[in-house]
Amino acid sequence: MSVEHRRLAPGLRVSRVLNGLWQVADQERDGARLDPEEAARALEAHVEAGFDTFDAADHYGSAEIIAGTLARRREAVRVLTKWVPSPGASSRAEVEAAVDRSLRRIGVERIDLLQFHAWNYADPSWLDCLFHLADLRAEGKILHLGVTNLDAVHLDMALHSGIPIVCNQVCYSLLDRRPATAMAEVCRTHGVQLLAYGTLAGGLLSDRWLGRAAPPIDDALTWSQMKYRRFVDQAGGWDRLQEVLRAARRVADRLGVSVANVAGRYVLEQPGVAGVIVGARAGGRSYLEDNLRLFDFSLDGDALAELDGAAARLDPIPGDCGDEYRRPPYLTAAGDLSHHVTRFPSPYPVRHGSDGRARASSGTMWEEVAGFSRAVRAGNRIWVAGTTATHGSRLIGGDDAGAQTHFAIDKVEGALNSLGAGLADVVRTRLYIRDAADWEAVARAHGHRFREVLPANTLIRTGLVGEGYRVEIEAEAEVRASPE
Numbered sequence: 001m002s003v004e005h006r007r008l009a010p011g012l013r014v015s016r017v018l019n020g021l022w023q024v025a026d027q028e029r030d031g032a033r034l035d036p037e038e039a040a041r042a043l044e045a046h047v048e049a050g051f052d053t054f055d056a057a058d059h060y061g062s063a064e065i066i067a068g069t070l071a072r073r074r075e076a077v078r079v080l081t082k083w084v085p086s087p088g089a090s091s092r093a094e095v096e097a098a099v100d101r102s103l104r105r106i107g108v109e110r111i112d113l114l115q116f117h118a119w120n121y122a123d124p125s126w127l128d129c130l131f132h133l134a135d136l137r138a139e140g141k142i143l144h145l146g147v148t149n150l151d152a153v154h155l156d157m158a159l160h161s162g163i164p165i166v167c168n169q170v171c172y173s174l175l176d177r178r179p180a181t182a183m184a185e186v187c188r189t190h191g192v193q194l195l196a197y198g199t200l201a202g203g204l205l206s207d208r209w210l211g212r213a214a215p216p217i218d219d220a221l222t223w224s225q226m227k228y229r230r231f232v233d234q235a236g237g238w239d240r241l242q243e244v245l246r247a248a249r250r251v252a253d254r255l256g257v258s259v260a261n262v263a264g265r266y267v268l269e270q271p272g273v274a275g276v277i278v279g280a281r282a283g284g285r286s287y288l289e290d291n292l293r294l295f296d297f298s299l300d301g302d303a304l305a306e307l308d309g310a311a312a313r314l315d316p317i318p319g320d321c322g323d324e325y326r327r328p329p330y331l332t333a334a335g336d337l338s339h340h341v342t343r344f345p346s347p348y349p350v351r352h353g354s355d356g357r358a359r360a361s362s363g364t365m366w367e368e369v370a371g372f373s374r375a376v377r378a379g380n381r382i383w384v385a386g387t388t389a390t391h392g393s394r395l396i397g398g399d400d401a402g403a404q405t406h407f408a409i410d411k412v413e414g415a416l417n418s419l420g421a422g423l424a425d426v427v428r429t430r431l432y433i434r435d436a437a438d439w440e441a442v443a444r445a446h447g448h449r450f451r452e453v454l455p456a457n458t459l460i461r462t463g464l465v466g467e468g469y470r471v472e473i474e475a476e477a478e479v480r481a482s483p484e
């Protein structure tokens, strides 16, 4: 059977098993670089077999260079890459420099798919980065724009804001079914597809670990195994993983395939999934033959029900897609963000007045003209001004009331963060809506963000100043612990 392909976007067909090159960074973790020619040669068999799409990133060691070397040898090769900037603002020139670096390393004039990672939604510069990338796409440096680890709310927000995103790369496996609900719905609504990683949990979801004792999380493991051992702990522990492995083995016995095949096929058959990215080493262990069998069979209703049942007995991975990179528990190889980030800058500039008050500005022109701050802190209390979904001169969220509400709450959060507080400190919110029909979308977005905070809240229907705004939000907070 030949490797299935899927049209990800116009002019971009990907193999439904993509070769993931984070493993290259692991192979280089001692600092020694792989020889690109040799590494490309080692991966050539994947292309030969039909696995012609490679997932790289700016920070996966030599991955871009190796994949580019391979692309020059084999015409069929498509190289997808990522840009994972440091948190905070990036100018248009910095974004372009990052794209140019990937172009140079891959050795092409246009990147097939550039996937962007956002660190902090409370800092609106993640949207600026995407707008800059969309411009670079329009100028021809990027064929298609993707994202990675965006949650459902912010993927929906970016799409409603007119950013032409075609796919989101997220963790999706028998251990982690977060994309199956809200994310799948956003994909269906907007026609966006998912590229799934972690489908084999770094190999933990394979016959190799069935019946074996839990390995400790230390340097004897691959980075990928370290990362997914943390997922296993979150999902309820090693014994619970073994139950899933036994269920997968029963299904595999009936079909005459491997546990890894069952785990991979399970994700391939989920709605919205264009492909699974399976980690591939540039030299050393290879699972080519086994992974080719993914296209020899499908899972029938009974098999899917058995696997769903086993997966449902696990504890859900907390939060939505990508939260493991944004808040504890950090489900990364290191167990924190030390491989990725050194600091999170304040989302908004803060002025400390001689009156002892601190004021955050979100930089909209009306703050200057009308003489107000986005938020003011006096002692342990913070007041956030009426906030709409404006960012610079743009309206974020298009005409979608829910998306506008989420962005307005992100701004509230950004202002609070800048003043040493967070949404958890909010004691009062007021929501103003223009159109009565929007009340439910706005209330649901508020509920999504404040469901554990439960501030006193009022929802008011009124006229709003400004074209296109469907909602305006005010907030008050009381900081319990001093930031000092």
Ligand SMILES: NC(=O)c1ccc[n+]([C@@H]2O[C@H](COP(=O)([O-])OP(=O)(O)OC[C@H]3O[C@@H](n4cnc5c(N)ncnc54)[C@H](OP(=O)(O)O)[C@@H]3O)[C@@H](O)[C@H]2O)c1
Binding pocket: 019, 020, 021, 022, 023, 055, 056, 148, 149, 169, 170, 196, 197, 198, 199, 200, 201, 202, 203, 204, 206, 207, 208, 222, 224, 260, 261, 277, 278, 279, 280, 281, 285, 287, 290, 291
């Ligand atoms: N966007 C993101 O934040 C993000 C995060 C993680 C990964 N990714 C992407 O996803 C790719 C996949 O990586 P991952 O870490 O998620 O790992 P994964 O695909 O869940 O697991 C890959 C590992 O599983 C083992 N394996 C592969 N095929 C097998 C088979 N048929 N039977 C048994 N074991 C098999 C191999 O382990 P050994 O090599 O140890 O033998 C391989 O390295 C990465 O390379 C990267 O491109 C993206």
